Amino acid sequence: MQQIAPDIASPAEIEILVSGGDLGVYRGGKWLIRGVDLAIRRGEIVSLIGPNGSGKSTTAKVILGNLKPDEGNVSAVSGLRVGYVPQTLHINWTLPLTVRRLMSLTGRHRARDIDAALDDVGIRHLARAEVQHLSGGEFQRALLTRAIIRRPDLLVLDEPVQGVDFAGEIALYELIRDIRDRQGCGILLISHDLHIVMAQTDTVICLSGHVCCSGTPKSVASNPEYLRLFGPRAADAVAVYQHHHDHTHLPDGRVVPLEAAQSEHKSSADVPPDGRPDV
Amino acid sequence: MFDDFFSRALIAGIGVALVAGPLGCFIVWRRMAYFGDTMAHSALLGVALALLLEINLMIGVFGVAVAAALALIILQRRPTLPVDALLGILSHSTLALGLVLVGLMAWLRIDLLSYLFGDLLAVSTLDIGVIYGGGAVVLGVLCLIWHPLLAATVSEELAAAEGLKPARSRLIFMILMAAVIAISMKIVGVLLITSLLIIPAATARRFAQGPEQMAVLAAGLGVVVVVAGLYGSLEFDTPSGPSIVVAALVLFLLSLLRLATGRPKPQARQ
Numbered sequence: 001m002q003q004i005a006p007d008i009a010s011p012a013e014i015e016i017l018v019s020g021g022d023l024g025v026y027r028g029g030k031w032l033i034r035g036v037d038l039a040i041r042r043g044e045i046v047s048l049i050g051p052n053g054s055g056k057s058t059t060a061k062v063i064l065g066n067l068k069p070d071e072g073n074v075s076a077v078s079g080l081r082v083g084y085v086p087q088t089l090h091i092n093w094t095l096p097l098t099v100r101r102l103m104s105l106t107g108r109h110r111a112r113d114i115d116a117a118l119d120d121v122g123i124r125h126l127a128r129a130e131v132q133h134l135s136g137g138e139f140q141r142a143l144l145t146r147a148i149i150r151r152p153d154l155l156v157l158d159e160p161v162q163g164v165d166f167a168g169e170i171a172l173y174e175l176i177r178d179i180r181d182r183q184g185c186g187i188l189l190i191s192h193d194l195h196i197v198m199a200q201t202d203t204v205i206c207l208s209g210h211v212c213c214s215g216t217p218k219s220v221a222s223n224p225e226y227l228r229l230f231g232p233r234a235a236d237a238v239a240v241y242q243h244h245h246d247h248t249h250l251p252d253g254r255v256v257p258l259e260a261a262q263s264e265h266k267s268s269a270d271v272p273p274d275g276r277p278d279v
Numbered sequence: 280m281f282d283d284f285f286s287r288a289l290i291a292g293i294g295v296a297l298v299a300g301p302l303g304c305f306i307v308w309r310r311m312a313y314f315g316d317t318m319a320h321s322a323l324l325g326v327a328l329a330l331l332l333e334i335n336l337m338i339g340v341f342g343v344a345v346a347a348a349l350a351l352i353i354l355q356r357r358p359t360l361p362v363d364a365l366l367g368i369l370s371h372s373t374l375a376l377g378l379v380l381v382g383l384m385a386w387l388r389i390d391l392l393s394y395l396f397g398d399l400l401a402v403s404t405l406d407i408g409v410i411y412g413g414g415a416v417v418l419g420v421l422c423l424i425w426h427p428l429l430a431a432t433v434s435e436e437l438a439a440a441e442g443l444k445p446a447r448s449r450l451i452f453m454i455l456m457a458a459v460i461a462i463s464m465k466i467v468g469v470l471l472i473t474s475l476l477i478i479p480a481a482t483a484r485r486f487a488q489g490p491e492q493m494a495v496l497a498a499g500l501g502v503v504v505v506v507a508g509l510y511g512s513l514e515f516d517t518p519s520g521p522s523i524v525v526a527a528l529v530l531f532l533l534s535l536l537r538l539a540t541g542r543p544k545p546q547a548r549q
């Protein structure tokens with residue numbers, strides 16, 4: 001697979017993995033979304049932001065092909081390999097399913113790869129736990145691992161770090177970026193964390209049933225539509241995050257937040273990327 | 280060995296249990312117990328139609344069960360009534376239709392009870408052939424769709440997004456259910472087929488560490504239950520279906536005991 005550095009190559013040259021034009025979904029007598037345009041290129045992180053009910057998940061489902069749009073259409077490159085973390089997922093308790101078994105739910109993987117992926121996300125110790133017994137944040141980590149272990153061309157992450165602890169949240173976003181860098185996949189990210197979105201993504205699309213504004217994080221952050229939707233304090237999202245943004249790289253290339261790395265200095269060789277000191 | 284009616288019933292019953300276990304697991308995981316019940320109840324209508332048209336009983340039952348499943352899928356798509364109400368209507372109306380139709384065919388001497396509750400004496404050598412042939416096909420197809428079906432059971436959304444076509448596996452699964460209902464009707468009877476599907480699977484849940492293991496365990500427990508039930512049926516001259524279900528219930532209750540002793544003993548605290 002060709003490695004692409006998104007900030008070097010010009011967007012026009014990069015393969016568009018999936019795109020939707022003029023998308024509209026009409027349900028229960030109203031348009032949930034309308035006139036939404038979006039394209040995800042290889043190596044690009046596109047994030048969807050917007051208040052609750054603004055149609056983010058709906059847009060993601062249309063892009064995935066799970067929901068047929070009533071207007072517009074979606075086109076994807078053929079043989080597109082997708083990894084998906086849905087916003088909600090409830091697994092019936094009558095199904096005995098360990099974290100390890102969950103990893104090969106939609107495709108087979110070598111045990112070695114599964115271990116490595118679980119390690120990356122900091123839940124190796126939970127490999128044999130039943131998924132129904134996981135805590136909210138642990139389950140979310142498991143779902144993320146399951147999606148990335150597929151080595152997808154396109155990752156669709158609908159609020160992937162909901163319920164993940166503070167240090168883990170930053171580490172997981174770093175991991176997502178890292179996967180994009182290493183595997184060159186395209187990522188559609190839905191998140192309410194404006195700081196992360198502004199600092200970690202290439203293109204931001206601001207939704208409110210329709211596309212309010214879109215573009216680079218900087219241009220969106222100064223757009224009056226964005227400010228109207230999220231309030232004046234949202235403008236700080238870019239500045240604030242960049243100010244506090246601080247992480248360090250471990251010898252093996254893994255990335256950990258600075259505070260976590262310092263507190264774990266004694267045993268830095270096996271710091272989990274989530275930086276939890278008590279694992 | 281096949282000339283003795285009891286051996287025939289035993290062999291047939293074991294064949295049915297081996298197929299019912301793994302399929303029953305999916306019924307439990309997908310919460311489709313009432314769906315299965317509805318399909319099974321429609322089997323009597325299949326019997327009546329088969330007698331009327333003079334075709335093979337199992338084919339009649341299979342056809343009507345598939346039709347009932349398709350009707351349910353179509354009715355669910357247009358949300359007119361809550362699913363449980365739909366199931367209740369279809370389940371009982373097909374059963375009633377079957378009973379009325381059988382009643383109308385007064386010229387045929389039909390032992391209704393043997394269809395409702397199963398009958399040891401009813402199993403022929405041909406039936407054994409159909410059960411094992413059909414059962415092997417059902418298990419083979421189930422193995423083929425195992426992974427996509429399991430993924431769809433965890434989440435249809437996820438399976439669809441990752442290209443596994445959940446609607447197709449669901450449809451195939453329903454056809455498999457219809458086939459199992461057709462081949463198990465003579466042993467368990469239409470009223471109790473669902474319990475042979477569900478109870479061994481539910482019992483296996485307590486011991487299983489993974490979905491595949493649960494399916495194998497359910498098949499094994501099903502065999503135990505069928506053998507015990509059929510011997511009970513012979514011994515006490517009771518209908519075979521209810522005897523098998525009672526045996527399944529006993530095993531299920533025993534597994535609950537195991538659960539109770541599985542708790543950690545309270546430790547003395549310092």
Ligand SMILES: Nc1ncnc2c1ncn2[C@@H]1O[C@H](COP(=O)(O)OP(=O)(O)OP(=O)(O)O)[C@@H](O)[C@H]1O
Nearest residue numbers: 027028032050051052053054055056057058059087
């Ligand atoms: N089948 C449906 N029929 C009618 N309305 C629906 C349907 N599905 C979703 N909606 C509505 O569409 C709107 C958009 O939903 P969506 O899940 O896309 O929002 P979201 O932006 O992901 O919100 P959140 O941030 O809460 O996850 C919501 O107001 C929801 O109530």
Ligand SMILES: [Mg+2]
Nearest residue numbers: 056057058087
């Ligand atoms: Mg959402």
